[in-house]
Amino acid sequence: MSGKARVRGAALLAVAAVVLAGCGDSGSDGGGENAASGALEGRGPIKFATGKDTSGNMQKLVDEWNGEHPDEKVEIVELPEAADEQRNQMIQNAQAQSKEFTILNLDVVWTAEFAANRWVMQLPEDQFDLENFLEPAVNTGKYRDNLYAVPVYSDGGLLYYRKDLLDAAGVTAPPKTWAELKDACAKVKATPANAGLGCYAGQFDKYEGLTVNFSEAVQSAGGSILDESGKPTVNTQEAKDGLNFLVDGVKTKEIPDAAITYKEEDGRRAFQDGQLIFHRQWPYQYAQANATDGSSKVAGKFQVAPLPGKDGPGVSTLGGHNFAISAFADNKATALDFIKFFTSEEAQKSNLLATSQAPTRASLYDDPDMIKQFPYLTTLKESILNAVPRPQAVKYGDVTAAMQEAAYSAMTGEASTDDALAELQTKLESLTAQ
Amino acid sequence: MTATDAPPQAAAGAPKKQPSTAKSDPQKHGRLALLLLTPTFLVLALVIGYPLIAAIRESLYQKAEGVDESGFVLEGERFVGIDNYSAIFTGESAERFWNAFFNTTFFTVTTLILEIVIGVTMALVMHHALRGKGLVRASILVPWAIPTAVSAIMWQFIFTADGVANEVLNSQILWTTEGFQAKIAVIIADVWKTAPFVGLLVLAGLQIIPNDVYEAARVDGASAWKQFWRITLPLVKPALLVAILFRGLDALRMFDLPFVMIGQRKQSVETLSMLAQEEASQLRIGPAAAYAVVLFVYVSLIAYAFVKLLGADVIGEARARAKETKQRKAKAVTA
Numbered sequence: 001m002s003g004k005a006r007v008r009g010a011a012l013l014a015v016a017a018v019v020l021a022g023c024g025d026s027g028s029d030g031g032g033e034n035a036a037s038g039a040l041e042g043r044g045p046i047k048f049a050t051g052k053d054t055s056g057n058m059q060k061l062v063d064e065w066n067g068e069h070p071d072e073k074v075e076i077v078e079l080p081e082a083a084d085e086q087r088n089q090m091i092q093n094a095q096a097q098s099k100e101f102t103i104l105n106l107d108v109v110w111t112a113e114f115a116a117n118r119w120v121m122q123l124p125e126d127q128f129d130l131e132n133f134l135e136p137a138v139n140t141g142k143y144r145d146n147l148y149a150v151p152v153y154s155d156g157g158l159l160y161y162r163k164d165l166l167d168a169a170g171v172t173a174p175p176k177t178w179a180e181l182k183d184a185c186a187k188v189k190a191t192p193a194n195a196g197l198g199c200y201a202g203q204f205d206k207y208e209g210l211t212v213n214f215s216e217a218v219q220s221a222g223g224s225i226l227d228e229s230g231k232p233t234v235n236t237q238e239a240k241d242g243l244n245f246l247v248d249g250v251k252t253k254e255i256p257d258a259a260i261t262y263k264e265e266d267g268r269r270a271f272q273d274g275q276l277i278f279h280r281q282w283p284y285q286y287a288q289a290n291a292t293d294g295s296s297k298v299a300g301k302f303q304v305a306p307l308p309g310k311d312g313p314g315v316s317t318l319g320g321h322n323f324a325i326s327a328f329a330d331n332k333a334t335a336l337d338f339i340k341f342f343t344s345e346e347a348q349k350s351n352l353l354a355t356s357q358a359p360t361r362a363s364l365y366d367d368p369d370m371i372k373q374f375p376y377l378t379t380l381k382e383s384i385l386n387a388v389p390r391p392q393a394v395k396y397g398d399v400t401a402a403m404q405e406a407a408y409s410a411m412t413g414e415a416s417t418d419d420a421l422a423e424l425q426t427k428l429e430s431l432t433a434q
Numbered sequence: 435m436t437a438t439d440a441p442p443q444a445a446a447g448a449p450k451k452q453p454s455t456a457k458s459d460p461q462k463h464g465r466l467a468l469l470l471l472t473p474t475f476l477v478l479a480l481v482i483g484y485p486l487i488a489a490i491r492e493s494l495y496q497k498a499e500g501v502d503e504s505g506f507v508l509e510g511e512r513f514v515g516i517d518n519y520s521a522i523f524t525g526e527s528a529e530r531f532w533n534a535f536f537n538t539t540f541f542t543v544t545t546l547i548l549e550i551v552i553g554v555t556m557a558l559v560m561h562h563a564l565r566g567k568g569l570v571r572a573s574i575l576v577p578w579a580i581p582t583a584v585s586a587i588m589w590q591f592i593f594t595a596d597g598v599a600n601e602v603l604n605s606q607i608l609w610t611t612e613g614f615q616a617k618i619a620v621i622i623a624d625v626w627k628t629a630p631f632v633g634l635l636v637l638a639g640l641q642i643i644p645n646d647v648y649e650a651a652r653v654d655g656a657s658a659w660k661q662f663w664r665i666t667l668p669l670v671k672p673a674l675l676v677a678i679l680f681r682g683l684d685a686l687r688m689f690d691l692p693f694v695m696i697g698q699r700k701q702s703v704e705t706l707s708m709l710a711q712e713e714a715s716q717l718r719i720g721p722a723a724a725y726a727v728v729l730f731v732y733v734s735l736i737a738y739a740f741v742k743l744l745g746a747d748v749i750g751e752a753r754a755r756a757k758e759t760k761q762r763k764a765k766a767v768t769a
Binding site: 206266398408414 | 500501504505506507594595596606608609610611612697698699700712715716717
């Protein structure tokens with residue numbers, strides 16, 4: 001009996017979790033509103049919910065803060081590594097109106113959802129020197145022109161290219177357009193030894209990475225996913241050109257077959273193994289692909305450039321993380337001060353040095369010492385300044401799912417570009433309808 | 435399980451005081467039984483009854499949709515009756531639902547068959563291994579000890595484009611893309627992980643078969659195959675059916691393997707649990723609960739059918755055995 005009960009019990013615990021979360025939600029009428037419009041007051045110890053602190057630098061900065069503010073200590077709460085799990089835990093806390101987390105380390109695409117649900121506080125823009133931050137990064141922290149989160153880490157796409165192969169093929173400059181990229185690729189592959197190389201790859205598996213790559217393709221062709229008023233615009237010629245760059249790439253094998261399974265790490269392994277001539281990737285690959293411990297076959301042989309586009313330079317999508325203050329927590333004044341401290345130039349500099357994560361303060365990108373250590377910074381700054389955030393939708397989860405569906409079905413040949421985009425337009429229209 | 439340790443005083447006290455009356459008076463007997471069982475029922479009501487009822491209630495509600503003028507999400511939820519259920523079975527979501535339903539059933543049937551065959555083989559090997567019995571048993575059980583999500587990541591590495599699977603098969607199969615190969619990848623990983631569980635349960639069944647039955651069969655000149663078919667299989671059947679039932683119910687709830695290894699929203703491997711999870715993660719609690727309830731009903735029906743048709747005896751094993759021995763005794767007497 002107990003065995004069967006256990007089996008059934010396990011099945012139901014899952015249901016129970018869902019249900020209990022729902023109950024917490026139904027009880028939140030009104031309370032959230034009051035909390036969100038309240039002031040940032042109160043001082044005392046706070047907790048800071050974030051993903052993994054892989055470098056230990058976050059703890060170092062917190063220790064520094066705690067030394068100076070013995071009565072307003074900050075404690076780091078490490079959430080699971082997967083972004084979805086982090087979001088789930090933060091949402092569960094918000095729905096229970098828990099005071100547990102004060103500062104939330106939000107992915108740039110969650111801002112709209114958290115702000116619209118009144119889970120995070122609106123922040124006073126005048127208390128931050130936002131003009132010294134990269135503007136696109138600041139925009140990711142805004143919902144309906146109000147600031148809800150302060151950018152701490154940024155990220156932009158780069159085109160990694162095999163400089164040695166391009167040089168050998170007589171291509172002197174990295175491609176600025178897709179046509180140039182294909183051209184350069186053909187020249188490199190003309191040599192029999194290079195004939196088996198893959199031309200181009202990005203993150204094309206059906207997950208958030210595909211949303212990023214698909215948006216970039218559309219933007220780089222001059223299109224957009226949503227226009228400035230938030231209306232979907234994927235049924236345009238520009239969007240079709242963008243998606244066709246990926247679809248045709250798969251058809252002509254310029255994008256190798258295996259790339260449809262690539263997430264960041266799969267692509268990185270392929271690039272490091274010397275299988276790719278061009279690779280769209282985040283800055284983190286730079287250090288690893290340059291490792292001289294034998295793990296990378298391309299160390300010293302590659303360079304980075306801004307993403308190419310249809311008729312000129314491409315437009316990257318923004319990644320990164322912003323800090324927000326939970327609407328339900330105490331000691332919000334402390335939280336505000338801590339965010340100021342964490343986004344100060346010194347803190348960002350130490351972060352960059354320790355983690356090589358892209359900072360959000362513009363000045364660091366021009367710091368000669370930093371450039372010496374991270375030679376890609378100049379290119380990255382250019383990429384971020386040109387970048388466009390992913391759609392800032394309250395139902396972002398559904399929006400990104402629809403975008404992945406469209407891009408994936410077109411790239412795997414299940415649907416034509418036109419059909420996939422027409423369907424996506426319909427879906428986005430219903431998802432973004434007010 | 436929790437209840438057994440709760441009322442020891444009652445159990446210990448009652449028979450001492452009035453050992454004969456408790457046996458002879460059926461009414462008192464029943465009251466004592468009720469008293470002893472109450473804690474169990476309370477715990478069951480709390481951990482099973484309440485969530486189930488709450489889930490069913492939740493599946494009849496829907497959260498307010500949309501945002502107000504200043505961009506804030508509307509709050510509150512409203513009663514929608516069976517809308518959440520009818521939404522599952524109409525339009526595009528019906529297609530998705532039946533696809534997931536088919537996948538779930540397909541995975542359950544295929545993995546069950548493979549697990550039974552491999553599990554029984556494993557059990558026979560473990561049972562007959564003369565030397566290093568302990569080592570063989572321990573090593574066969576290793577996959578079962580690994581958390582599913584972890585083994586899913588492991589198999590993900592194996593099934594990447596330049597992974598071990600393609601290396602060994604000398605092929606270029608893209609296992610994690612849409613298509614039948616994704617189903618095969620899930621089945622392989624699932625069977626690898628859970629066949630040892632079936633093996634272990636069957637082994638337990640094998641060990642209670644007395645050796646003299648085989649000796650007698652050998653004296654009668656039965657071949658090894660005949661021994662297996664006529665003696666081993668019928669005698670191990672109760673244990674095997676329990677294993678099948680547990681595995682079947684488990685497989686119907688399959689989630690982590692396709693989710694972690696192949697990815698979300700891939701038609702070829704999407705299961706019913708994944709649909710419920712996706713709705714819940716998008717904060718549509720009502721529809722998520724509706725999916726969960728539908729899955730629950732499906733699992734219950736299968737479990738009921740198992741118990742009724744195949745006679746998988748999970749609950750009343752002791753009772754049935756008692757009855758059997760009684761019948762046997764009666765037969766012996768009449769004979």
